[in-house]
Amino acid sequence: MHPAPSVIIFTTLSGLGFGLLAFLGLDPTPPTGWAAFAFFFVGYALSVGGLLASAFHLAHPERALLAFSQWRTSWLSREAVVAVAALSVTGIYAAALIFVGFHINWLGWIGAALTLLAVFTTSMIYAQLATVPRWKTPLTPLLFLSFSITGGALLSGRVDLSIGLLVFTALMQILWWVRGDRAFAQSGTTLATATGLGDGGTLRSLAPPHSSPNYLMREFVHVVGRRHARKLRVISLLLMAVLPIGLLALPFSHGFAILAVLSHVAGVATSRWLFFAEAEHVVGLYYGMR
Amino acid sequence: MTDLPTETTRKLGLVIDLDTCVGCHACAISCKGWNTENYGAPLSDQAPYGDAPSGTFLNRIHSYEVLPEDGPAQTVHFPKSCLHCENAPCVTVCPTGASYKRAEDGIVLVNEDACIGCGLCAWACPYGAREMDAAEGVMKKCTLCVDRIYNENLPEEDRTPACVRTCPSGARHFGDLGDPESDVSQLVEKRGGFDLMPEQGTAPVNKYLPPRSRDSWNEESVLAPFLEPVAEDTRGFLSWLDRALDKLPGGSD
Numbered sequence: 001m002h003p004a005p006s007v008i009i010f011t012t013l014s015g016l017g018f019g020l021l022a023f024l025g026l027d028p029t030p031p032t033g034w035a036a037f038a039f040f041f042v043g044y045a046l047s048v049g050g051l052l053a054s055a056f057h058l059a060h061p062e063r064a065l066l067a068f069s070q071w072r073t074s075w076l077s078r079e080a081v082v083a084v085a086a087l088s089v090t091g092i093y094a095a096a097l098i099f100v101g102f103h104i105n106w107l108g109w110i111g112a113a114l115t116l117l118a119v120f121t122t123s124m125i126y127a128q129l130a131t132v133p134r135w136k137t138p139l140t141p142l143l144f145l146s147f148s149i150t151g152g153a154l155l156s157g158r159v160d161l162s163i164g165l166l167v168f169t170a171l172m173q174i175l176w177w178v179r180g181d182r183a184f185a186q187s188g189t190t191l192a193t194a195t196g197l198g199d200g201g202t203l204r205s206l207a208p209p210h211s212s213p214n215y216l217m218r219e220f221v222h223v224v225g226r227r228h229a230r231k232l233r234v235i236s237l238l239l240m241a242v243l244p245i246g247l248l249a250l251p252f253s254h255g256f257a258i259l260a261v262l263s264h265v266a267g268v269a270t271s272r273w274l275f276f277a278e279a280e281h282v283v284g285l286y287y288g289m290r
Numbered sequence: 291m292t293d294l295p296t297e298t299t300r301k302l303g304l305v306i307d308l309d310t311c312v313g314c315h316a317c318a319i320s321c322k323g324w325n326t327e328n329y330g331a332p333l334s335d336q337a338p339y340g341d342a343p344s345g346t347f348l349n350r351i352h353s354y355e356v357l358p359e360d361g362p363a364q365t366v367h368f369p370k371s372c373l374h375c376e377n378a379p380c381v382t383v384c385p386t387g388a389s390y391k392r393a394e395d396g397i398v399l400v401n402e403d404a405c406i407g408c409g410l411c412a413w414a415c416p417y418g419a420r421e422m423d424a425a426e427g428v429m430k431k432c433t434l435c436v437d438r439i440y441n442e443n444l445p446e447e448d449r450t451p452a453c454v455r456t457c458p459s460g461a462r463h464f465g466d467l468g469d470p471e472s473d474v475s476q477l478v479e480k481r482g483g484f485d486l487m488p489e490q491g492t493a494p495v496n497k498y499l500p501p502r503s504r505d506s507w508n509e510e511s512v513l514a515p516f517l518e519p520v521a522e523d524t525r526g527f528l529s530w531l532d533r534a535l536d537k538l539p540g541g542s543d
Contacts, residue, residue: 059428073382283416283417
């Protein structure tokens, strides 16, 4: 799959922002006043910034309101509805903390549930696609939720919890990669099932339909990016988990904590780039490519 | 609504005969022509006379080589367009309701005025049947020439999809695959028509007919006895040359 920067930025940042908002909602003693403003500002900047990045990658953003209508069948529509609900509920909760210093406990819980639900709906957009066997697994929502919760713990400054979650997320990521590497073969879709010509003998693509690449090949066949996939996986794990754990294990300082967050975000973004670049769409089979 | 109809009254679709398709691409050309001049946004081209021409097509023709364990390789031309699936994954993923499957005839269509160009339907289609038009930013797909098949302004023989009308080898057939008595259903029954990627669970309406088996190297030709060499021995100049060359050192094959 083509790793579109807008989608990588959106899913990485919004996951992180929603994670932070979830922790702020669950906090029994949340910050108030200006401190609350700072925390919620970061949470909203990340999640709304991500949503805007995704809206601008649409060819017709002026029709975006229609995307709230098909929640009965479409995970993308559900994402839009849940994300707006999460931001609205959390917005009221945040306003009460910032301006009145009043903690509406139950509203925070609802907001946290909705923000995590928003991350879940994002992940299901990918996990629902039978056409991309690497994505079609319950591990995909688990991975997205681990990233979001871990990022939220880091951003809200929970050091001990963060270390545990970083270890968990790294293991989750490794599990997702190991399963993903076998997924295409296990899906059972081959050039033989794609053409129905397998009984006749060995198949190969003799001539593509056109002499130069088309939309389908640009969107679904991304071979170049996989060349350094192994190295990038190691880099991603180092940045996402190993380095932040090391920084957090040192005596606490705000400088190290910020470095840990930045390193984690860079690692997650690398992982998200691989999430798309390594994903093989079954339509590539028709072109003799993956 | 992107809910799929539980049942469609008819299942209009195509039957494509891989045995008779000659790979001329006439179906792709006539499709591009009709669908650029009629319903919906035109099918644009980008740099059609440039180094890397690219454009939107609703129908593309692949060519495959089938190499049996013994015998010569066979070339199979393989036209591919929307299969108007009964369980169309492209429809249910659409966030705006632009994609829909018609209850009356099963045709899968896009309402271009509601399409935001997110591209998710193309991701959900295993067949590569949907292409985003680079000029209009809306998703394009085969309409089964919905503006021809019901068009009473056209002569009756033209009320069939452009690809079917133009195919010079009769490799494309159009009809109601929901009616077991229809010509297309009978053809599928007789020739062993099959689904593409059945494991994807899309239940495509369009069917493909397999290529018939070809001659093999080992088969004895019925004409062979009549084609035996008339003369076993050489005579005259060639015979002399043959003997003279045999006498030279070095032997013969």
